[in-house]
Amino acid sequence: MAEYPLNLTNAEYPLIRRYLLAVDPVIRHRTDAQDLLDELADHLIEAVERLRASGVDSDSAERRSLSRFGDPDLIASLINSVPAKGHAMHTIFSREASFFAFVAAVLWTAAAVSLPFAQDNLIASWTQGAYVTAIVLISAAIAASGIVLLSLNVQVTGAFDAVAGIVATLLVLALLAAFLFGWFLFGWLGLLIAATAVTMSRARASAVGVGAPTVLLGYVWPTFTLLVLVAAIFVTGPTPLLGSPAIVVFDVVALPLVLLGYAAGNVLLGQRMRALTPHAPAPDDAGRGPFITA
Amino acid sequence: MNREALKGHLDLLILSVLADGPLHGYAVIDELRTRSGEVFDLAEGTVYPVLHRLEVAGHLSSEWGEVGGRRRRSYRLTRAGSARLEQQRASWQLFSASVNTVLRRKPWPSTP
Structure with missing residues (x-):
């Protein structure tokens, strides 16, 4: 990256x-200040070089290019009127994020369906085969959702920053907790709530997160899930009343609703990400790459 | 052409130019000028706020590369941008056809 504000010597383009x-x-306070200056510099230098190539002397080429570009105060204020946005870092995660969101939605739905069968509601004990099925589905769903959440962090900020690292850690812990101690809902669900809430709070101002995805995954789902977990303390407390209607409602209705809610959130995210995914390069772009220099 | 008149249609024009493939800012302006037969001639710097706004709205995405030792950002249409382009194009065509109809209308009673 060029030295701030720009690595141009006076001799080159004064x-x-x-x-x-x-x-x-005017733009110095922005997080994308360097990007903006680099973009304007690229434009102006290209304009100058084209004029030079057509025989215009350097000084005239610079003056004409700057004249065509517009008054610096006006242009700076116009540019500053558009809020900074994390530029998309097109990793394979972000490109395929919508696919993983839909995969996650399917896995969460399957987990929601399998969960009631994983517990024998009459004796409230985990049965081996159904338990393993539910735990594998939940773990796979966390993995798929984790890819989506990490990709969202990267898209919003333009980089895999420290917060994204924290989210990644939470997700790995959630995955391990679900796989090893799936019966301990406070563990993996608590970690998943934290990772989701942090991510959606970052994404709420972006094109990806604004609106329905943030409302559901950022507010409604975490709140509902926390209420369910708190309710679980009373339902399955130190001396649970095995086979009671409360436990049946908790296992068959509340927990599956939590997972289905997360599945719905992934669908909303997937749809939004799909709408914002860049088109694949046209076949005639293949040879020249994404940047047109001529 | 009147620059103020052009500004109201910049979104549509830029989306349309980018429908053919990714371009960086200078190339967008160059393409606008070429396609319009040098009629569309606006302050070049005013295109960037429009590009940035369209990106924030999710209609464009951008990528950074390096050309000639300089960082270069190129923009491409997203699916949402394609939908927006079709919507604006249809709206413009309806508006344009309506204006033309009005302008061609002969006073009543018309003479053959």
């Missing part, structure tokens, strides 16, 4: 440098 230094104070 007027462009002066122009960028005039823009700089």
Whole structure:
């Protein structure tokens, strides 16, 4: 990356440098200030080089390019009127995130269906085969959702930053907790709530997270799930009343609803991500790559 | 062409230019100028706020690369952007056809 504000020597493009230094104070506070300056510099230098190539001398080329670009105060204020956005970092995660969101939704739905069968409601004890099935489905669903959440973090901030690292840690712990101690709902569900809430709070201002996905996954689902977990303390407390209607309702209705809610959230996220996914390059782009320089 | 008149249609024009493939900012302006037969000639810097706004809205996505030792950002249409383009194109065609109809209308009673 160029040195801030820009690695241009006076000898190269003195007027462009002066122009960028005039823009700089207006946008300096932004997290994407360097990106903006680099983008404007690229434009102006290309304009100058084209004029030079057509025989215009350097000084005239710079003056004409800057004149065509517009007043620096006006352009800076116009650019500043659009909020900074984390530029998408197109990793394989972000490209395939919508696919994983739909996979996660299917897995959560399957887990919700399998969960009531995993517990014998009459004796409230885990039965081996059904338990393993439910735990494997839940673990796979956490893994798929984890990819979606991490990809969302990367898309929103443009980088795998420290918070994304914390989210990743929470998700790995949730996955391990579900696989090893699936019966301990507070463990994996608590970790999943934390990872989801942190991610959606970051995504709520972005095109991906704004609206329904944030409302469901950022507010409604965590609240409902926490209420269910708190209810679980009373339902399955130190001396649970085995086979009681409360336990049956908890196992057959409340817990599956929690998982189905998360599945619905993944569907909403998947739809939004799919709508925002860039088109694949057209066949005639294959040879020249995504950047057109001519 | 009047720059103020052009500004109201920049979203549609930029989405349309990017429908053919990814471009960086300078190429977007160059393409606009070329396709319009040099009629669309606006302050080049004003295109960037539009590109950024369309990206924030999810209609465009951008990628960074390096060309000639400089960082370069190129923009491409998203699926949402394609849908937006079709919507705006249909709206413009309806508006344009209606204006043309009004302009062609002969005063009543018309003379053959």
